[in-house]
Amino acid sequence: MEQEGVQSGVESTLIFTSLLILLMTITVVVFFVVYQNRKNKLLQEQxxxxxxxxxxxxxxxxxxxxxxLRNISWELHDNIGQLLTLAKIQLQTTTKENINEVSQTISKGLTEVRSLSKLINPEAIKNIDLREAIQLEIDRFNRLNFIDSNLKIIGKELEIDKKSSIIIFRILQEFFSNTIKHSKASMLTVVLEYTLDTLIITATDNGIGFAAPENTNKGIGLENIKNRAKLIGAEAKFSSKKGAGTKLSIHYKL
Structure with a gap:
């Protein structure tokens, strides 16, 4: 009887151990499958x-x-075209007294053509330098009397990823376009502030502002800016009140 009891106990122990090993094996397999699924999902998301x-x-x-291209069209029609027309009129009535005026008009036209050549160059978009690109926009606004604009640099300039620069520049272009077309602002200020690990970009106008998106298109525009900022790990925020202008802030980790 004792042997039967011992044998029964051994069998029970073996069964229990086998079940435990089986359970542990199943658990490990399940964890492995779950891990692989999560890993594959993460890789696919990336x-x-x-x-x-x-x-x-x-x-x-x-x-x-x-x-x-839109900017070039405007400049050719509204700026360079007018300068060439003026030069033509001045040449038709040229005297010793106004020869300097003719020369100055032609010089202005040449300056505008050189500025346009920078905008036309496709490499300028592929290898965009953020500060220079913004400065070109600021200079154009001032030349064409769209709005009184200025760019300020704070801190030591640091190199920015080219693809991130393209996204940031397009975000600013959207803000500039809204400012000029809709804000009725007379001033636009852009600040690039470099800290040890962050570039803080602020664009501010003194226009009519807004309390909230007044229509679907404007709301979509604001969301597009925020979503584009997220793509490069940046954060874009708007602050505005009716009658008190609008401010766009972008925080980009260097």
């Missing part, structure tokens, strides 16, 4: 995010080109 980022870069470059 691939999708990379594709989305590259697609956004391509779309942004196209938008910058389209905006640039």
């Amino acid at each position: 691939k999708d995010e990379k594709k989305r980022f590259e697609r956004e870069i391509a779309e942004t470059q196209i938008e910058i080109r389209e905006e640039t």
Whole structure:
């Protein structure tokens, strides 16, 4: 009887041990499958995010080109065209007294052509330098008397990823466009502030402002700016009140 009891106990122990090992094996397999699924899902999300980022870069470059072509069209018609017309009129009535005026008009026309050549160059978009690109926009606004604009640099300038620069520049272009078309502002100020690890960009106008998006299109525009900022790990914030202007702040980790 004792042997039967001992044998029964051994069998019970073996069964229990086998079940425990089986349970542990199943648990390990389940954890491994769950881990692999999560890993594969994360990798797929990273691939999708990379594709989305590259697609956004391509779309942004196209938008910058389209905006640039619109700017060139305006400058050719409203600025260079007027300068050439004025030069033609001055040449028709040229005297020794006004020869200097003719020369100055032609010089202004040449300066405008050189500025346009920078905008036309496709490499300027691919290898965009953020400060220079913003300065070109600021200079154009001032030349054409769109709005009194200025750019300020605070701190030591640091190198910025080229693709991030394209996104940031397009965000600012959207803000500039809204300011000039809708805000009724007379002044626009852009500040690039470099700290040890962050670039803080602020664009401020003194226009009519807004309390909240007044229509769907404006709301979509604001969301587009915020979503584009997220793509490069930046944060975009708006602050505005009716009658008190609008401010866009972008915080970008260097």
